Amino acid sequence: MGREEEHERFDREIEAMGVRVKDANTVKVRDDVFDEVTLMALYKLVHKKLISVIGGPISTGKEANVFYGERDGQGIAIKIYRVQTANFKAMNEYLAGDRRFSSVRGTRKALVFAWTKKEYSNLARAHEAGIPVPEPLAFDRNILLMQFLGRDEIPYPQLRNADVEDYAAVYREILGYVERLYREARLVHADLSEYNILYHEKPYLIDMGQAVTLDHPRASAFLVRDIKNLNRYFSRYCDVADEEEIIRTLIGAGRREP
Structure with missing residues (x-):
């Protein structure tokens, strides 16, 4: 079966599920993304009326x-x-160090399914703590559905590509998110950088699959790395706080919490 025939078969299968394929010609990566496992997850999410359109x-x-x-x-x-x-x-x-998922063993598939569930759980905790993240909606197997952060089908830009008027204010705002994530959601992002922050009028944290709970053996090391990444980026545009002081304040605050 040729690629065009495979694309047509994919479109027919998706549309047979009651999902409209929007801008089908832009879905260039579907060949190796929509495998059997993914289609099965998609079926379940569609039958729950959680997806009505798939775009590019x-x-x-x-x-x-x-x-x-x-x-x-x-x-x-x-x-x-x-x-x-x-x-x-x-x-x-x-x-491995996350008590919520430390029992996961076996195949790559099992690991990916656990990772998907982990990102859903992390986003839910962050969202409940009032941190601007995409609201998680549902997950099944290797598919996670979230709130779309953007306008007119165009996502908000990454911080590194955004038009920011007051870098000092945005820096303080993100440090506030990190503190709330630590103190209230009891999480460390563990991959925080200008690539995993979107910006439109305010910053949004994204890509939270790797975020860990505070009892993870590397939580403190990940927190240090997050702060260093933030300071590395923002030091180009504004004054930044002392890394050790930020971390001392955060860890001290976290320990005082029950």
């Missing part, structure tokens, strides 16, 4: 692809973790 890709990567979608006319982000190309060793480093 918002972002593509080795680990995951994010597609624009809609549910009852509202924009959603459909994040699909790629089972075949997932970085098994990197994922395991974050999962």
